[in-house]
Amino acid sequence: MRNRVGPALRERLRESADLAEVSGEPDRDLLKELRASGLLAAAVPREFGGAGSDPAEVNAIVEELATLNPSMAIIAFQHFAVSARVAEWGTRRQRETLLPRLADGGCLAASAWSETGAGAAKRHLGSTGTRRADGSWVLNGAKSFTTGASVADVYLVLVQSEEPEEGAEGVYGGSGQTFFLVGSDNPGIVPDLSLDLVGMRGSATGFVSLSECVVQDADRLGEEGRAPEIIAGVRESGATLGAVAVGAAQSAFDLALQHLRRRGLLDKPQVRHRVTELATRLEAARAIVERAGARTAPDPGLTTLHSKLHSSAAAEEICLDVARMLGSAGYTTGARLNRILADTRAVALMGPTNDVCRELVAVSWPS
Structure with missing residues (x-):
């Protein structure tokens, strides 16, 4: 395997994996080094400052990271996944604003989809998105098993924005669901790392609460109520x-x-x-x-x-x-x-x- 990770970062990744097993905490200093390494640019197109790597290269980077530190590999994988979704489904403004920051490590991305009671298939979500008269949205609910909680700068949040259609359920995701990009500086989103995992202990996997979290319609990723289409298209990427x-x-x-x-x-x-x-x-x-x-x-x-x-x-x-x-x-x-x-x-x-x-x-x- 070609070494994509520099020797200094390789050693830090290996050391941090063993330390996280004891502490159960993400290594924030190591995350700074990962952000500065240039690796996070892989899934961002070149026109937006990224490396424009194909899925095979993205998988190779994730594999190399996982050989050294699986927790950091899964944080990177989620970052790549959100980057790819923004590149494919984002508006021109979202791509021009967010993708360069995802590429240079200034912005670390995470996905907040899972929640207690929704099941592995992400149907029957309890978290909601309600459109207000001025066009903005209010998000409420709680997400669990969010990798990168507390260390991410932006979360791709899945909510129920309208009543699901009868008989319209798919295998993964449900009708009437919408994605929103929510910044960590939004006062309505609160991460919680009290989840004590057996594995991936350095992955900052925890809970994310949404309480009267106000976002703009410009923060919506994809069409309203059409999140399952984005979910279904993810696996086609090959990552x-x-x-x-x-x-x-x-x-x-x-x-x-x-x-x-x-x-x-x-x-x-x-x-x-x-x-x-x-x-x-x-x-x-x-x-x-x-x-x-x-x-x-x-x-x-x-x-x-x-x-x-x-x-x-x-x-x-x-x-x-x-x-x-x-x-x-x-x-x-x-x-x-x-x-x-x-x-x-x-x-x-x-x-x-x-x-x-x-x-x-x-x-x-x-x-």
């Missing part, structure tokens, strides 16, 4: 959370090699064969992520879904096999492998969750 899983699995594989070399076990044929099996599964997971990014399949969206399903499952299995190789050496609270395994398991729970991915794949089959 995939499978890249996070592959990066974490690579980190676990590297730990296995280090352990076996120290023990002088790589000379044994049976050990080499086990390691080769792990390497093959890792390469298979990487291959489907690369295929998703290349968008060469007849249905790129389906490939993106398959990439998350396969890579997250393969990564967890690789971590468990590495744990068996390490034996008692990996069975301590301070063992890095335990952190990697917890981070890997988290990928399956990130939206769209693996269960939702399975439903999205299943509905594509002809009846």
Whole structure:
């Protein structure tokens, strides 16, 4: 893999991942370095000051970050996802105002979609958006499992803006939902990091409350009530959370090699064969992520879904096999492998969750 992350930042990312496992806090100094690194420009078109990278390059950056620090990788992934949505669905004013700041690291983006009671498919939202007589909107509600809460400068917030149509529910998202771009300086949005996660502990994943949060109609992303169309189009891009899983699995594989070399076990044929099996599964997971990014399949969206399903499952299995190789050496609270395994398991729970991915794949089959 070509190194896209500079050596100094690489070391800081690795150190911070272990520290976050204990503290459960995001490394704000490291985030400043990530902002200044130029990596966050990847998903922004060149005409707006970005790198104009294709999905394959975005996935490669996310994988490299995840090999070092999955928590920072998922923060970057969400930033890339919002950047791409603004580039595709934003008004000219939104693109000209926001995209240059997303590119230079002056603005870090996060998504606030999930909430208690809405389910993994993001239907039946409790958070609402109400249009006022002057054309502005008032947002109210509470979001959970928001990656980047408290460290993001802008949130892409999903709310119910009108009554859902009967029988119009899709697999992911629901009718009458609208997206808004809400700045962290808005007094009506309040992040809360009291959520104590098992994995991704440095990802600033927490709650976001919306209380009489006033936004302008110019802050709306896409058409009113048409958020599911934006959601459905996301997977067509080829950017995939499978890249996070592959990066974490690579980190676990590297730990296995280090352990076996120290023990002088790589000379044994049976050990080499086990390691080769792990390497093959890792390469298979990487291959489907690369295929998703290349968008060469007849249905790129389906490939993106398959990439998350396969890579997250393969990564967890690789971590468990590495744990068996390490034996008692990996069975301590301070063992890095335990952190990697917890981070890997988290990928399956990130939206769209693996269960939702399975439903999205299943509905594509002809009846």
